[in-house]
Amino acid sequence: MTNNSRPDLRPHLVKRLLKPRSIAVIGVSSKPGAPGQVCAALLERDGFSGPVHLVGRNVTEVGKRQTITNIGDLPKGIDLAVLAMPAVGVADAVRECVAREIGGAVVFASGFAEAGGDAKSAQEALTDAVAGAEFGIAGPNSFGLTNYVDAIDIGFIPGRRLEPLAADRLPGVAIIAQSGAMLVHAQSALAARSVPISYRLSAGNEADLDLADYVAYLAGDAAVGTIALYAEHIRRPRQFLDAVALAQDANKNVVMLHAGRGQRAQQAAASHTGAIAGDYAVMAALVSDAGVLLVRTVEELVDCAEVLHRYPVPPSLAPAVVTTSGAMCAVTLDACDDVGLDLPVISAQAQSAIMTRLPPFSPPVQNPVDLTSLPDLRLIADATKALADDPAVGSVLIAVPAGGGNMAIGWLRPLTEILPTLDKPVFISVLGEEEPLPDDFMALIRAKGLLLTRSPERSLRAIAAVTGYGRLLTRSRSHLVPADLGDHLEGASAILPEWKGKALLRSLGIDVPLGKLAASADEATRIAADIGYPVVLKVQSAQLAHKTEAGAVALDIADEKSLCRVHADLVDRVRRHHPDIVIDGVLVEGMASKGLEFVVGAKRDPQWGPALLVGLGGIYVELLRDVRLLPVDLTPEEIEAELRQLKGAGLFDGFRGGNVPDLAAVAQVVSAIGCLMASCPQISEIDINPLVAFGKGSGVIALDALIALGADAATETDALARVPA
Missing domain, CATH: 3.40.50.261 (Succinyl-CoA synthetase domains)
Incomplete structure (x- = not known):
């Protein structure tokens, strides 16, 4: 026990x-x-x-x-x-x-x-x-x-x-x-x-x-x-x-x-x-x-x-940064890129309030803010207040040297006076690593409960973490609408053959290639004639989870003669490798146009329940593993924002003259799969790879689909129970 x-x-x-x-x-x-x-x-x-x-x-x-x-x-x-x-x-x-x-x-x-x-x-x-x-x-x-x-x-x-x-x-x-x-x-x-x-x-x-x-x-x-x-x-x-x-x-x-x-799942998955x-x-x-x-x-x-x-209410907006060094501005921007912080543009009002206090030779006020030689020890405090008052700013990071003599306490004391008037976190990063800070400086830091580190990168990691957390807490929850599965899973075994899986996807409003299941070569030729060449042939069986590895797929078949020859070869090849296999037939589909390939999937963890996966698809899913794991109840808009966090997101803006893919349509598919996993606890895994996205506004099409069922999954708590109405 x-x-x-x-x-x-x-x-x-x-x-x-x-x-x-x-x-x-x-x-x-x-x-x-x-x-x-x-x-x-x-x-x-x-x-x-x-x-x-x-x-x-x-x-x-x-x-x-x-x-x-x-x-x-x-x-x-x-x-x-x-x-x-x-x-x-x-x-x-x-x-x-x-x-x-x-x-x-x-x-x-x-x-x-x-x-x-x-x-x-x-x-x-x-x-x-x-x-x-x-x-x-x-x-x-x-x-x-x-x-x-x-x-x-x-x-x-x-x-x-x-x-x-x-x-x-x-x-x-x-x-x-x-x-x-x-x-x-x-x-x-x-x-x-x-x-x-x-x-x-x-x-x-x-x-x-x-x-x-x-x-x-x-x-x-x-x-x-x-x-x-x-x-x-x-x-x-x-x-x-x-x-x-x-x-x-x-x-x-x-x-x-x-x-x-760094640990991976211990058992191979379907x-x-x-x-x-x-x-x-x-x-x-x-x-x-x-x-x-x-x-x-x-x-x-x-x-x-x-x-x-x-600060019990975490910020949901990115920070402004105050420093006294142009080099530190550049370093800070690199660090922000590393942790995923996109610094906001400072308002004209804040820019004006800070610029009037700077020497004429100072650079333009932007984020990060370079206070140059710090001509006035109160300037750090006043600049911090101006930035914290900016509605586009969620927090402020001050990254400066402590300064010798009375300089450190000279800029810190005015800062402590204005902090109680602010409702946004203020982080202090004092440069100099192991150099001891003055006793009166540290006493004031501790007495006022200020957020202090000796590394701006460390502060930025904390800011990025709490800011992302603040955004998560403020997001609205999607109200999942249960998917209507009809009789698509009736009598299904552990793995749905692709043709049944695609019928289920079609019922969810997800586009799949035009096609039908053929019981013979003659029927396949009639279907191909109706669809129009070129076509694709795929042997269908619940025992055939990965068709390509089994040699059960033939692409770009140009005419009836080629189809008859390939049909026989496919079936013979599969039976040689799997003598006891039960074949439902051969799926005949039209060849799809090219586009950017995604993988969309879901997994029902035996203990945690369902989660979604989305990333770049095709052969790259296993090679690059550039994917995002998501809860099932995100809105399409939130899913699209997650897609833009992928390492390959540069492809989404027409990289080297390529098409801009229809991310909104991809997000809709991911959302539909989330509803399916929430509605259907007997589904253990879903894998749509590839989901081809065409140009913006032109939609997507699911070229392959694997849906696995599990007896254990049927006892899972319905994910809808965790979603507020």
């Missing part, structure tokens, strides 16, 4: 762990520095006011507290048990805790699933021990839980005394990590920036409680404004998305770093789409759509958590 058998979110169990009224530390010993002894000392150090019960077999007292020898002697209804014992005794201890109606446990011990081999069964036994019980486990292999709001530290590392967070510092950031080291790093980095931490939760191996449960609780806690996550695996994807929805409803931001984006849309890619598309700011580096996790704490 795994924690996937727990179908519901359990914030009430998390609350008993994070805000316990009574605690039992089980496994204490007389050995100095042992986990149980340290945990008891932490509770004493911080003045935990509730009852603390100690259980240990080889010690009669720890500090000022007496111990008992058996869990069965504990009073019933304790909120939290801290299991500070070796792995071998944990499952039995959990069973005894359940019998005493304890609310849950934190398990420090390692040696469970993370160790592999036989240790996995030890974790399964731990999960089985709480099956059906109102009992939550944090861990095993957990670093512990820290409640900074109420000063409760459940851990095994000695440290400084905690004081309850002052009310005027709340709400703060809550950190959850499946790695103890990453948990400590994020907490230390944010604390060094004077960002208040509300809670610190080490999820460990998640034998029971998991990220979904923790996020669900934090979504309802008024002491939390932003949730920062480090994940290596999301065990219950649907419940996790539900928990994120709770956070969104409570206007709380979720930032997540998920390791493993289609190009299935092969390319690996686990990480599908997860990334769907958690982002749900309202998670998914970052790529540890730096971004810390930076974005701080930004969203300081």
Whole structure:
């Protein structure tokens, strides 16, 4: 049994762990520095006011507290048990805790699933021990839980005394990590920036409680404004998305770093789409759509958590940049290209306000803004205000040297005076890398809670991330209209033959080549005569997913004589390679005109549900993998914007005299496939490759289509359930 058998979110169990009224530390010993002894000392150090019960077999007292020898002697209804014992005794201890109606446990011990081999069964036994019980486990292999709001530290590392967070510092950031080291790093980095931490939760191996449960609780806690996550695996994807929805409803931001984006799906898929849309890619598309700011580096996790704490409503417009160097302007523009930021044109009013303060030799005011020699220390503040007041600007980045002597504090102090009047994020990037900044400068930065880095590129990565997140949060959701499938899937096997797949696409309003299925060569010649030469022949069978590799396709057949010869050759070739194949017939279609080829597909992940894929098609889909993974509920306009994020988007503007493809028609097809996946849970994969786009306004045509069905997919939650009406 795994924690996937727990179908519901359990914030009430998390609350008993994070805000316990009574605690039992089980496994204490007389050995100095042992986990149980340290945990008891932490509770004493911080003045935990509730009852603390100690259980240990080889010690009669720890500090000022007496111990008992058996869990069965504990009073019933304790909120939290801290299991500070070796792995071998944990499952039995959990069973005894359940019998005493304890609310849950934190398990420090390692040696469970993370160790592999036989240790996995030890974790399964731990999960089985709480099956059906109102009992939550944090861990095993957990670093512990820290409640900074109420000063409760459940851990095994000695440290400084905690004081309850002052009310005027709340709400703060809550950190959850499946790695103890990453948990400590994020907490230390944010604390060094004077960002208040509300809670610190080490999820460990998640034998029971998991990220979904923790996020669900934090979504309802008024002491939390932003949730920062480090994940290596999301065990219950649907419940996790539900928990994120709770956070969104409570206007709380979720930032997540998920390791493993280089991993590919472990099993070969029926289609190009299935092969390319690996686990990480599908997860990334769907958690982002749900309202998670998914970052790529540890730096971004810390930076974005701080930004969203300081500015809970993220910007949706690109930044303006202020600097004192023409070279830095050029470097900034390159960095913006790297992170996908298109800097806005500064308004005439802002240009005028800044230009009147500059020397005559200064360059024209544009974005980035070059303040040249900085003749007036107040100019940075005044330029920042002028830019922040510009309705086209979402945030401001100041990238300048600190300056020697009193220069640094001279420009910073006026800036701190105007910042409270602004409602847009202001980032400060002080050049000079490791050169120490003046003490008074840093004191003012920390006292005012300013966003500071020593690298403009790092600041721009954070700006790009939170700006993209702001745009996502403000977009309107598409109302999906269920597709009417009629009887197209009646009696279908695992793979729909192309002719049936195209009939389904035609019912969705997607153009396919004119053609029919022929049962014989004579029938094929009659169909070809009606269509007009040249034609294409394709052998059709549900057992033939990839026809080209099987030699089952013939193109550009010019006349009846050639058709008869090719028809016989195709069928013979397929039967030689697949003696037991059941052939439906041969599809006869007219040759399509040339255009720009796309791939449009969809994959239904067994855990996450459906996601769309779109990119350049034909042979390039596997060679270049220039694709975008998208949720199923994007509007055609949003899909077209995603298409322009492809690396090959230069082809869409008539590259070297080529046609401008009909992107709007491509987007309509992608949208229709999204509705199909939402309406039809038995479809596991779709691959339209190529979808040929003709000139702008001339539409598209699907030249090949593969639709795979899966028995497991039929039990998937309908994606329409997640789309607001």
